[in-house]
Amino acid sequence: LAKTTQPISMDSYEGQEVNITCSHNNIATNDYITWYQQFPSQGPRFIIQGYKTKVTNEVASLFIPADRKSSTLSLPRVSLSDTAVYYCLVGDGNSGGGADGLTFGKGTHLIIQP
Amino acid sequence: DVKVTQSSRYLVKRTGEKVFLECVQDMDHENMFWYRQDPGLGLRLIYFSYDVKMKEKGDIPEGYSVSREKKERFSLILESASTNQTSMYLCASSLGGRGNEQYFGPGTRLTVT
Numbered sequence: 001l002a003k004t005t006q007p008i009s010m011d012s013y014e015g016q017e018v019n020i021t022c023s024h025n026n027i028a029t030n031d032y033i034t035w036y037q038q039f040p041s042q043g044p045r046f047i048i049q050g051y052k053t054k055v056t057n058e059v060a061s062l063f064i065p066a067d068r069k070s071s072t073l074s075l076p077r078v079s080l081s082d083t084a085v086y087y088c089l090v091g092d093g094n095s096g097g098g099a100d101g102l103t104f105g106k107g108t109h110l111i112i113q114p
Numbered sequence: 115d116v117k118v119t120q121s122s123r124y125l126v127k128r129t130g131e132k133v134f135l136e137c138v139q140d141m142d143h144e145n146m147f148w149y150r151q152d153p154g155l156g157l158r159l160i161y162f163s164y165d166v167k168m169k170e171k172g173d174i175p176e177g178y179s180v181s182r183e184k185k186e187r188f189s190l191i192l193e194s195a196s197t198n199q200t201s202m203y204l205c206a207s208s209l210g211g212r213g214n215e216q217y218f219g220p221g222t223r224l225t226v227t
Contacts, residue, residue: 043218106156
């Protein structure tokens with residue numbers, strides 16, 4: 001079971017770059033790393049997914065070192081609206097076989113201040 | 115856009131009642147999930163289904179059952195509701211593998227009195 005560990009909370013200011021790191025020491029060869037964002041009273045929303053090295057989309061970047069035992073979500077130039085809970089998940093591309101890779105945990109509560 | 119809908123946004127039930135929470139997705143996704151979310155505990159997986167009539171237990175299946183008779187619909191059933199099942203219930207769906215992007219519904223806030 002690829003368990004993930006994230007900081008409970010982080011603070012930053014508008015315009016700053018924010019990096020949230022997730023540890024997943026037991027990641028398996030077939031596992032992907034996925035990050036979600038959740039605002040109050042809403043379901044989580046997919047942000048980005050990667051397997052190795054670096055992935056970038058219009059919202060964020062995901063950095064994954066060669067050993068894949070951790071990953072870092074990078075949010076460039078955050079705004080107040082980026083205040084949310086961010087979850088890191090690790091899971092493979094197979095169906096069935098148990099709940100591995102489906103554990104959201106408590107996430108990281110990111111608070112952006114003016 | 116993928117759409118995942120849940121039958122109710124808010125629901126109030128009495129202890130001992132049988133409760134049905136319905137979830138429908140319109141993107142022909144194989145996988146469907148039920149989570150509950152409680153303050154300080156994050157999202158916890160109750161059950162998931164990777165095909166019609168197939169189901170697997172998540173982290174906290176006790177007190178719940180599920181039904182998936184059609185691909186687009188996944189029901190969560192509380193056979194005899196208890197106050198400790200007061201929570202936000204979130205349904206999600208995804209294509210293919212367990213690591214794939216999940217699309218969430220708006221959630222149902224269930225209160226059991």
